[in-house]
Amino acid sequence: MGHRHSDPFRLSHPDLEKLNRGLDRRDFLKKTAMGFGAIALNGLLASHQAQGQSLEQQILDALPRIAPKAKRVVYLFMSGGPSQFETWDYKPELTKRMGQDLPDSIRKGQRLTGMSANQAILPVAASAYGFRQYGQSQTWVSDLLPYTAQVVDELCVIKSMFTEQINHDPAITFFQTGHQLPGRPSIGSWLSYGLGSENQNLPAFIVMVSKDASKDQPLYARLWGNGFLPSEHQGVQFRSSKDPVLFLSNPEGYDGKDRQEMLDYLKQLNQLQNESWGDPEVDARIAQYEMAFKMQTSVPEVMDVSDEPQEVFDLYGPNSRDKGSFAANCLLARKLLEKDVRFVQLYHQGWDHHDSLPKNIVNQCKQTDQATAALIMDLKRRGMLEDTLVIWGGEFGRTVYSQGKLSPTGYGRDHHPKCFSMWMAGAGVKAGTTFGQTDDFSYNIIKDPVHVHDFQATMLHLMGIDHEQLVYKYQGRRFRLTDVHGKLVKGILA
Amino acid sequence: MIDLLGHLHPFLVHFPIGILVIACVMIWAQSIRKVETQSSISALLLLGAIAAIMASISGFLLSNSGAYEKGDVLAHQWWGIGTTLCALGLYFFQAYQKIISLILFVALAITGHLGGELTYGSNYFFARKKTVSQSKELSLSTVDTIQQKIELDTAVEVLSTAGNFPFEQEVLPILKSHCFQCHSSKKQKGKLRLDTEAFIKKGGKEGPILLAGNPLKSHLYRYLILPEDDDLHMPPEGKKQLNERQMAIIKRWIEMGAPFSESMHALSLPSNAADSMHASDIQSHALDIKQPTMTLLPLESANHADILQAKSQGLSISPFANHPAGLSLNFVNVKHLDSKAWQATKKIQNNVLQIKLTKRQDIQVEELLNFKNLQQINLEQSNIQDGDLERLGQLPHLAQLNLYGTRISDQGIKAIVAMKALKVLYIWQSRLSQEGLQALKKARPDLSIVEGKFQFSPPDTNRLKAIK
Numbered sequence: 001m002g003h004r005h006s007d008p009f010r011l012s013h014p015d016l017e018k019l020n021r022g023l024d025r026r027d028f029l030k031k032t033a034m035g036f037g038a039i040a041l042n043g044l045l046a047s048h049q050a051q052g053q054s055l056e057q058q059i060l061d062a063l064p065r066i067a068p069k070a071k072r073v074v075y076l077f078m079s080g081g082p083s084q085f086e087t088w089d090y091k092p093e094l095t096k097r098m099g100q101d102l103p104d105s106i107r108k109g110q111r112l113t114g115m116s117a118n119q120a121i122l123p124v125a126a127s128a129y130g131f132r133q134y135g136q137s138q139t140w141v142s143d144l145l146p147y148t149a150q151v152v153d154e155l156c157v158i159k160s161m162f163t164e165q166i167n168h169d170p171a172i173t174f175f176q177t178g179h180q181l182p183g184r185p186s187i188g189s190w191l192s193y194g195l196g197s198e199n200q201n202l203p204a205f206i207v208m209v210s211k212d213a214s215k216d217q218p219l220y221a222r223l224w225g226n227g228f229l230p231s232e233h234q235g236v237q238f239r240s241s242k243d244p245v246l247f248l249s250n251p252e253g254y255d256g257k258d259r260q261e262m263l264d265y266l267k268q269l270n271q272l273q274n275e276s277w278g279d280p281e282v283d284a285r286i287a288q289y290e291m292a293f294k295m296q297t298s299v300p301e302v303m304d305v306s307d308e309p310q311e312v313f314d315l316y317g318p319n320s321r322d323k324g325s326f327a328a329n330c331l332l333a334r335k336l337l338e339k340d341v342r343f344v345q346l347y348h349q350g351w352d353h354h355d356s357l358p359k360n361i362v363n364q365c366k367q368t369d370q371a372t373a374a375l376i377m378d379l380k381r382r383g384m385l386e387d388t389l390v391i392w393g394g395e396f397g398r399t400v401y402s403q404g405k406l407s408p409t410g411y412g413r414d415h416h417p418k419c420f421s422m423w424m425a426g427a428g429v430k431a432g433t434t435f436g437q438t439d440d441f442s443y444n445i446i447k448d449p450v451h452v453h454d455f456q457a458t459m460l461h462l463m464g465i466d467h468e469q470l471v472y473k474y475q476g477r478r479f480r481l482t483d484v485h486g487k488l489v490k491g492i493l494a
Numbered sequence: 495m496i497d498l499l500g501h502l503h504p505f506l507v508h509f510p511i512g513i514l515v516i517a518c519v520m521i522w523a524q525s526i527r528k529v530e531t532q533s534s535i536s537a538l539l540l541l542g543a544i545a546a547i548m549a550s551i552s553g554f555l556l557s558n559s560g561a562y563e564k565g566d567v568l569a570h571q572w573w574g575i576g577t578t579l580c581a582l583g584l585y586f587f588q589a590y591q592k593i594i595s596l597i598l599f600v601a602l603a604i605t606g607h608l609g610g611e612l613t614y615g616s617n618y619f620f621a622r623k624k625t626v627s628q629s630k631e632l633s634l635s636t637v638d639t640i641q642q643k644i645e646l647d648t649a650v651e652v653l654s655t656a657g658n659f660p661f662e663q664e665v666l667p668i669l670k671s672h673c674f675q676c677h678s679s680k681k682q683k684g685k686l687r688l689d690t691e692a693f694i695k696k697g698g699k700e701g702p703i704l705l706a707g708n709p710l711k712s713h714l715y716r717y718l719i720l721p722e723d724d725d726l727h728m729p730p731e732g733k734k735q736l737n738e739r740q741m742a743i744i745k746r747w748i749e750m751g752a753p754f755s756e757s758m759h760a761l762s763l764p765s766n767a768a769d770s771m772h773a774s775d776i777q778s779h780a781l782d783i784k785q786p787t788m789t790l791l792p793l794e795s796a797n798h799a800d801i802l803q804a805k806s807q808g809l810s811i812s813p814f815a816n817h818p819a820g821l822s823l824n825f826v827n828v829k830h831l832d833s834k835a836w837q838a839t840k841k842i843q844n845n846v847l848q849i850k851l852t853k854r855q856d857i858q859v860e861e862l863l864n865f866k867n868l869q870q871i872n873l874e875q876s877n878i879q880d881g882d883l884e885r886l887g888q889l890p891h892l893a894q895l896n897l898y899g900t901r902i903s904d905q906g907i908k909a910i911v912a913m914k915a916l917k918v919l920y921i922w923q924s925r926l927s928q929e930g931l932q933a934l935k936k937a938r939p940d941l942s943i944v945e946g947k948f949q950f951s952p953p954d955t956n957r958l959k960a961i962k
Contacts, residue, residue: 066754066755067753067755067813067814067815067816067817067818068812068813068815069815071812071822129957130957143957146953146954146957147950147953150950150951198810198812198824198826199810199826199827200808200826200827201827315948315949315950338852339826340810340824340826370950373950374950377948380944380946380948381898381920381922381944381945381946381948382874382898382920382922382946383872383874383896383898383920383944387815427815428815461755464812464813490659
């Protein structure tokens with residue numbers, strides 16, 4: 001084959017030769033047996049290439065248009081299940097019942113985890129911390145959140161969240177992917193798939209995990225995984241180490257120009273491969289290599305906080321100069337949102353307080369409270385809060401009764417899926433309001449329950465997507481983030 | 495039961511037609527190519543004859559059901575019976591096969607055509623497509639009187655103010671009860687479906703049926719108020735008609751800009767009483783912003799191809815939150831803001847209601863003036879200067895301006911004061927002096943100014959201790 005030097009690629013690797021020869025009969029059968037999907041896809045790719053339009057764009061164009069109130073989301077995930085009793089759900093009646101057994105009329109046979117199911121008594125534990133009303137909205141906020149309390153007029157506190165999962169991993173997976181078993185795409189991946197990325201130099205979905213939190217429950221990268229969606233939609237984790245994104249920088253002695261050249265050739269090879277095979281993962285690869293190259297310059301720029309004035313660090317609190325802390329991540333989140341990154345997710349672990357809750361929760365709140373409030377105010381004064389949605393919450397709530405021995409300042413709380421509190425702020429949500437209500441024990445919801453799927457549907461709605469329309473066909477059925485559920489929570493929409 | 499059989503007629507008639515035509519063709523083919531297929535032909539003929547008898551019986555029952563004038567049906571009925579007899583004859587008399595098959599074929603065609611006239615109306619075969627222009631002659635005065643009547647007959651508050659979802663709550667039920675039988679998944683008369691937002695926005699064979707803000711130019715409304723005998727009146731003559739309240743709802747909804755999701759309160763409330771109340775409530779809070787209550791411009795949706803074209807030039811374009819036909823334009827991915835970049839926006843300029851130029855140091859204000867409907871500009875941390883503001887003042891709808899982190903100083907105040915439509919101003923970290931700011935507030939008390947001065951008050955650490 002040496003005589004065809006004008007062809008761009010004449011390499012002698014057997015795979016490439018096969019590629020050059022075109023497909024043999026068996027390959028042809030394999031390919032066609034794979035279905036007309038590949039052919040249809042080829043057509044699709046050809047047509048969108050012709051129009052210079054991304055696949056996401058086509059998907060978006062096909063979706064019914066809901067005016068997107070939010071252009072970006074920052075989701076502060078409080079992993080472990082923060083107690084609603086010491087944060088947002090004020091239950092003054094409980095002090096009178098301190099130590100009494102939880103009435104059966106309230107528990108109604110609800111299953112408990114193995115950690116407290118065998119307790120002889122389920123003693124009611126009132127919050128060890130006081131509450132006060134704040135702001136125009138006179139919302140009750142725990143004394144543990146003195147900073148968030150000062151921005152409470154921006155928040156819409158939902159006290160009536162509920163989930164179906166009682167253990168951490170299924171519950172987080174359920175929140176992030178709409179299903180309790182691993183394998184489905186995360187919310188951010190769905191958004192990336194549905195809306196694409198606004199800033200072509202940064203991924204649409206970025207994740208940061210606080211390093212200053214106690215790692216009582218693990219987090220897995222699949223929580224920001226793309227599931228069955230094309231892999232360029234997976235969340236990209238930014239770290240606090242020297243290389244914020246792993247394997248992004250060039251090996252030593254290898255300069256950017258070489259890299260560029262190498263990637264260009266690689267892209268051509270990939271495209272050649274793509275023409276013969278029509279495999280969408282090839283597209284995903286091409287997109288990822290391109291993104292990685294752009295990120296070699298865009299990431300160091302956005303991670304650099306050296307030009308932020310002291311006043312900003314003061315606002316985000318004492319930890320904000322400590323790289324990788326929740327506060328520093330909040331500041332970075334603001335910088336990413338300024339760059340029009342679509343979905344930024346922060347994880348802060350350490351809220352799983354089965355014992356010594358009063359002691360441990362103080363520290364959790366200290367680590368997160370000021371930076372959270374600062375993020376809201378910082379977005380607001382820059383004019384970004386009106387089109388940025390801020391979300392705070394964990395995967396479930398905690399029980400009204402103490403797990404283990406109860407003393408006035410020492411108690412623990414077990415997992416409780418039947419009600420817990422979250423809040424949203426910013427674009428399109430009713431600021432300064434509370435939504436939903438729980439009973440006197442914060443055990444059952446008595447008004448306006450919000451299921452995890454409802455929350456997801458509402459979030460997509462605020463981003464301009466009808467959750468029933470954003471589907472992906474995989475293994476012969478259509479999947480969506482909200483499965484076959486999810487109702488828009490109209491009560492929280494501004 | 496008998497009714498049901500009758501209703502099966504339109505379904506059953508297809509069998510004899512299909513089967514008998516095949517039989518005829520086979521008869522002819524046999525005589526040309528001399529192949530022996532007689533046994534198949536006989537079987538087909540028998541089947542076809544039976545199907546024809548079934549069709550005739552069901553047809554007779556249908557004609558008796560009262561849905562049709564007896565006289566109209568007569569010709570179709572006798573041709574049908576004739577065709578059936580013909581088919582039977584063909585089955586029994588093989589000898590005259592060729593001639594009878596020709597007669598049968600013609601009879602089938604005539605019967606079918608007559609039947610078609612009954613269901614689709616006479617002349618359906620040669621009818622030309624009607625265009626709106628035929629109805630354009632409708633004198634404006636007729637429309638006016640109908641309109642006046644609607645306005646007189648209906649209470650001012652057509653849409654309940656509580657309803658944030660006027661489409662879902664008010665409009666859709668009307669379409670469902672009066673239009674879905676012809677414009678939904680069942681039928682698509684005029685190539686139009688009205689059962690989902692996407693279809694409504696797509697329009698019918700004449701194109702879009704909605705012009706947000708302008709009911710009279712929206713076919714969705716205009717056809718409702720045509721005189722009932724007009725061919726394009728909807729729902730067509732003889733069908734269940736809309737009452738005046740229902741017409742008024744659709745009119746009002748289009749006037750509101752035909753929002754499919756939540757509507758803006760400012761539009762559904764009779765006055766902005768609620769707003770001003772809110773304003774006095776929040777004055778004390780430094781960072782509070784009144785949501786701008788923008789009036790909806792009558793605006794036609796931008797051409798889809800033009801949007802795609804602009805996107806392919808690297809512009810980031812998304813729907814604007816506050817206007818159904820509005821677009822929001824972001825230049826993050828544009829390297830150089832040169833004339834080529836601006837040129838890419840030419841065809842969608844009127845629909846662009848928001849432009850984001852964050853941190854750009856290469857803005858030319860003259861270019862912005864081409865977007866004459868602009869309501870919101872993000873110029874934070876950009877190279878915008880006092881002198882530019884006066885020119886921005888020429889944008890008549892500019893309601894929100896983000897100038898934080900810019901070099902705007904007291905020199906710019908006069909121009910800001912003069913921006914009549916302006917409602918929200920971000921001015922944090924600009925060069926405005928304290929006195930300048932006071933002067934601005936005094937001159938424009940209606941303006942929400944976000945100064946961004948914000949400091950946390952330190953928490954009371956005593957309260958962080960667990961209560962005993």
